[in-house]
Amino acid sequence: MLVALLPGDGIGPEIITQARRVLDALAIEGLVYEEALVGGVAYKAVGHPLPPATLDLARRADAILFGAVGDPDCDALERHLRPEQAILGLRKELGLFANLRPAKMFAELADASTLRPEVASAIDLMIIRELNGDVYFGEKAMRTTADGQREGYDIMSYNEGEVRRIAHVAFRTAQARRGRLCSVDKANVLETSQLWRDVMIETAADYPDVVLSHMYVDNAAMQLVRNPGQFDVIVTGNLFGDILSDQASMCVGSIGLLASAALDGAGKGLYEPIHGSAPDIAGQGKANPLATVLSAAMMLRYSLGLPDQADRIEAAVARALAGGARGADLGGTMSTAQIGDAVVAAL
């Protein structure tokens, strides 16, 4: 089994190092790794954020473990050369349309959430975010209007096939959990969302055991901090899912805790923390590696057929947290490597 390691920019290499240590400690037979450049480091080395050799490795691999991309030095580049295009390109080129972003409260961290412990302790939800469409992939440009103003535009669209395939993933996920699916959209304003809602309702007919509800995204943002325990599975589009998942991460204590899987529906997956390259803390040993460690666990479960090993990692993370393994993001003093040590020791 081949795992592509793509550390990327900023804290990416620091957090991938810790995830790799945890994987190595499991001594899984037949697991091999190949590393490649991605993001700003790739642009600086070879002139493109997603070089052909990296895409080729990603295609050959059984799974991809990804750190993060993004570098302030690259923010003025033409858009197609910016580091972020690498992760967008991987998701699109590999057809990774289903983004699973679980947010569950570790009991030991109830005091770390900015929500009251009795509100935060009820969080156990899964955000299913569509990852190949929406405004991120629509036509976009800057132009000059007739009266000489600069104007930027980005087309938001979904076709029904794109909505239906993510709907099936979401309904099946809800079936395997507590049977409740909340579809989040903005159907009161957007045609894209009206189609989204219509297709969700049509697809519900195949899943009579799942209770489907709908919520506008502005209300969903509010409900996530008012009463996050009401949610089981949330399904939403690319843009709304991006925003709501960062919000959900803080409800459980830190963005440094939330893992994700981006799946193609046929076993292949890219696994990454939901956060970015955090240039403000890069190179200082302050990054929480747990989101990446937990992403490695998702990789073992969803792409490599090793659910017992995934359970082991998740249990070790819970034990490490119970033992006080906290970095600055959780009010502690441990470094990135010390948190890695604590997880390895708890395996």
Ligand SMILES: NC(=O)C1=CN([C@@H]2O[C@H](COP(=O)(O)OP(=O)(O)OC[C@H]3O[C@@H](n4cnc5c(N)ncnc54)[C@H](O)[C@@H]3O)[C@@H](O)[C@H]2O)C=CC1
């Ligand atoms: N999938 C990816 O590679 C993503 C890349 N980005 C890129 O990352 C760069 C920075 O973006 P931001 O908006 O600042 O988002 P960010 O997620 O990198 O950071 C937001 C805040 O959370 C903190 N943070 C993030 N991860 C952390 C961790 N593991 N431990 C402790 N604290 C952590 C950061 O220090 C920062 O204060 C940008 O270039 C952006 O485009 C952003 C999101 C996803």
Ligand SMILES: CC(C)CC(=O)C(=O)O
């Ligand atoms: C292109 C990315 C930077 C998008 C993002 O923030 C994410 O996938 O969480």
Ligand SMILES: [Mg+2]
């Ligand atoms: Mg994001």
